[in-house]
Amino acid sequence: MRIRAALPATLTAAAALAVGLLPAASAQATVRSAAHQGGLHLGYIQYDSPGRDTRSNASLNAEWVNIHNNSRSAIQLKGYKLKDNTGYTYTFGSYKIGAGKTVKVRTGKGSNAAGVVYWGRxxxxxxxxxxxARLIKPSGSLLDSCSWTTRDHGTRNCH
Ligand SMILES: [Ca+2]
Incomplete structure (x- = not known):
């Protein structure tokens, strides 16, 4: 009696484990493959503002980073961070980036609008x-990074 009672319980547990584990593994594979195809990532970066670095607001705003949403759905960017080697960090406020859309993060001051936000430096x-440049999720995990040198002549294509 004890064996017959224990056996179905063990089978049920094993079945539940198998059912629980398989979809989890397959979901993880889907996430990896989406990340491999791009998803949310760094696009073009104009790291060297054209002309002399006069520190005028216009010159500061001619320095920018594009973030591109290559996924099939809109993404709320609130809490996402953009960070340089020194540790300067821009944290997104509420901004919904549509599927296939780009948002430009300009270094200087200005009013945020569709397709552009201002760091305010x-x-x-x-x-x-x-x-x-590093693009960091609200959780703190690194989503994308892209580096450059003078070889890139002021603009880096990070796609
Ligand atoms: Ca620069």
Whole structure:
């Protein structure tokens, strides 16, 4: 009696484990493959503002980073971070980036609008000689990074 009672319980547990584990493993594979195809990632970066670095707001805003949403759905960027090698960090406020859309993060001051947000700095953030941009999830995990040197002549295509 004890064996017959225990056996179905063991089988049920094993079946539940198998059912529980398989979809989890398959969901993880889907996430990996989506990340491999791009998803939310760094696009073009104009790390060297054209012309002399005068620190004017126009010159600061001519330094920018594009973030591209290559996924099939809109993504709320609130809490996402953009960070350089020094540790300067821009944290997104509420901004929904549509599927297939790009948002430009300009270094200087300005009013956020569709397709553009402003870091609000009074000095440049992206080093002209070499630096690395990082796109960080609200959880703190690194989503994408892209580095450059003077070889890239002011603009880096991080796609
Ligand atoms: Ca720069």
């Amino acid at each position: 009074g000095s440049y953030v992206w080093n002209n000689t070499s630096d690395k």
